[in-house]
C-alpha cells in the first residue's frame with residue numbers, strides 16, 4: 001500500500017495535483033459504488049450545498065450533485081474498509097510530509113445526468129480547517145464523450161481529469177480552483193477533505 005501512497009504524494013509534489021490510478025481496489029470500488037447506488041435508489045441522497053456549518057446554501061446553479069456522508073457508526077464493512085485505508089494514508093502523509101492532519105470527512109457523491117459543479121475553491125471563507133481535497137472515482141467504463149471531467153484551473157491552463165474507476169485526485173483545498181463539467185451519464189465518487197482542527 002505504501003507504494004501507491006508514495007506515488008500519489010510524489011505526483012502531488014511534482015504537479016500540485018496528485019493523481020494515482022487504482023488507488024481503490026476494483027473490489028472496494030465496486031462495493032462502495034453498490035452502496036451509493038442503493039442509497040440513491042432508497043432516496044437517501046441529499047442536494048449538496050455551498051458554505052460551512054450553519055450557513056449551507058443550496059444553489060443548483062452552482063452545483064447539482066447529491067451527497068451522503070460516510071460514517072463509521074453506519075457499521076458498514078466497506079465504508080470501514082475505506083476509512084481504514086484513509087487512516088493508513090493520513091498516517092503515512094503525516095509521517096513523511098509533517099502535514100499534521102488531525103481529521104477528515106468524506107461523502108458519497110452522485111452527479112445525475114446533466115449535473116455539474118461550477119468553478120470553486122474547497123476552503124470556506126470563514127473556516128480554513130479543510131487542508132487537502134481528495135476525490136475517488138467509482139465509474140467503470142468511463143468514455144471521453146461521457147463528459148463530467150474534473151477541470152483544474154491554473155492561470156490560462158486547464159487540466160482535464162476523467163473520473164475513471166479507482167482513480168484518486170489529491171490537492172490543497174485553498175489553492176486550486178476547479179470545476180466539474182456537465183456529465184452525460186450518472187457520475188459517482190467519494191469526495192473528502194483532510195483537516196486540521
Ligand SMILES: O=C(O)CCC(=O)C(=O)O
Nearest residue numbers: 122135150178180189191
Ligand atoms: O468530483 C469531482 O471531480 C470534484 C468535486 C468537487 O470539486 C467538490 O465536491 O468540491
Ligand SMILES: [Fe+2]
Nearest residue numbers: 120121122178
Ligand atoms: Fe471542489
